[in-house]
Amino acid sequence: MDTQTLITELQSFGLRLAEAPEGAPEAGAAPPPEPASGEASGEGDGRRAAWTSRRGGAGPTQHVAATLRGATVMIPIHTDQAAASPFVARLGRDGAGTVERDGQELAPIALVKTPRFYALSTKDGIPYPKIALLHGADVLASTVLQTCIRYTEREKACTFCAIGQSLAAGRTIAKKTPEQLGEVTEAAARLDGVRHVTLTTGTPRSADRGAAHLADCARGIKARVDLPVQAQCEPPDDFAWFEGCARPASTAWACTSRRSRTRCARPRCRARPR
Numbered sequence: 001m002d003t004q005t006l007i008t009e010l011q012s013f014g015l016r017l018a019e020a021p022e023g024a025p026e027a028g029a030a031p032p033p034e035p036a037s038g039e040a041s042g043e044g045d046g047r048r049a050a051w052t053s054r055r056g057g058a059g060p061t062q063h064v065a066a067t068l069r070g071a072t073v074m075i076p077i078h079t080d081q082a083a084a085s086p087f088v089a090r091l092g093r094d095g096a097g098t099v100e101r102d103g104q105e106l107a108p109i110a111l112v113k114t115p116r117f118y119a120l121s122t123k124d125g126i127p128y129p130k131i132a133l134l135h136g137a138d139v140l141a142s143t144v145l146q147t148c149i150r151y152t153e154r155e156k157a158c159t160f161c162a163i164g165q166s167l168a169a170g171r172t173i174a175k176k177t178p179e180q181l182g183e184v185t186e187a188a189a190r191l192d193g194v195r196h197v198t199l200t201t202g203t204p205r206s207a208d209r210g211a212a213h214l215a216d217c218a219r220g221i222k223a224r225v226d227l228p229v230q231a232q233c234e235p236p237d238d239f240a241w242f243e244g245c246a247r248p249a250s251t252a253w254a255c256t257s258r259r260s261r262t263r264c265a266r267p268r269c270r271a272r273p274r
Contacts, residue, residue, distance in 0.1 A: 001106055003069045006099070014082025015064070015075045015099070018090050065112035065136055068099070072112060072137040112137050115192040122180055130172050132184045132197075140188045141198040144176045144217045145210055148202030150234075163202050175213075178220025186224040197221055200232045209234040211241040 001009070062082075063074040066089075076082045087106075091097035095111035112134075120128045132142035146167045150156045166172045181199075188194040199217055201210035214231040221229055 003071065003107075006107060007068065007071065007073050010068075010075045010087055010099070011073065013087055014079055014085040015066075015077055016082065016085050016088045017064075017077060018088050019092070019097075065134075067110045067112065067137060069107050074136070115188065115194075117184065117187040117191050120187055122183060126173060126180070128184045128187065131176050131180050132188070134188070134192070134194070135198065138193055138195045139198060140185055140194045140196070141200070142176055142181060142184075142217075143172070143200045143202065144181070144213055145201045145204060146172050146174045147204075149205055150203055176217065178216045178223075180220075181217050182220040182224035185221045185227065189225045189227060195227065197227050197229045198232070199229060203234045207237040208241055209236040211236045215241070 062076050062078040064077045065072060066075055067073075086101050088100045089097055089109050090100060091109075091111070095113065097109060098105045099107050099109050115134045118127075118129050118134075122128070122131070132140050135141045143163060143166075146163060148161070148163050150158065151161065151164050167174060185194070185197055197218075199214055201214055203209050204213075206212070210233045211231075214233055218229045218231055221227065
């Protein structure tokens with residue numbers, strides 16, 4: 001089976017984990033505990049004996065991050081469909097192994113380990129994972145404003161969005177500051193090799209639709225570490241935000257129309273589709 005077909009099949013059917021290593025997120029298992037504050041700890045390469053897996057809330061949830069034939073992808077494991085998937089990953093204690101179907105080995109696979117920076121907290125005691133999360137193997141992502149004026153309005157809410165669930169569950173904070181994001185990004189780049197940052201936001205009631213805070217956060221990151229930043233928001237009333245904020249804070253802007261992931265329909269919108 002070619003790589004693209006295998007990835008598509010895994011993301012459609014999900015994956016069952018067998019002979020899972022200690023700390024691996026077996027389908028149906030409880031999510032890993034919240035990381036403790038303080039210095040990163042662990043054995044071997046310094047990482048905790050756990051793997052990147054998320055249940056519920058915003059972002060790539062119900063999945064595990066795994067590297068498959070050189071590509072890092074998100075594969076469902078915490079779903080009913082995944083529990084009945086024809087695909088099985090047989091893993092060793094290091095989280096590496098093979099994907100099988102009907103007893104036939106298809107490809108090597110390795111779960112992405114929980115990053116070192118997850119074990120740290122800010123000076124005011126906020127765990128780093130409540131500020132930003134690892135997506136895939138080398139992308140840091142954060143929703144800088146975790147509230148949105150559209151979220152509670154069914155007719156206006158994005159059909160794919162669960163921004164309020166993560167906040168209600170206490171997994172994040174309502175507003176991330178530029179200083180916090182700069183601190184977390186520097187640690188993620190230094191300890192775990194993060195190479196790219198994606199910033200999203202809920203829509204506030206201001207005319208800039210969150211672009212102003214996104215730009216401030218991107219500048220806070222750039223002040224600490226030179227990484228490319230992508231910022232995503234609802235199209236603001238004044239499209240000058242896309243031009244003025246792209247230098248030097250972020251390298252790319254993207255906008256999302258409220259009911260789909262398609263390019264914004266506004267004629268003057270030059271933002272890249274999400």
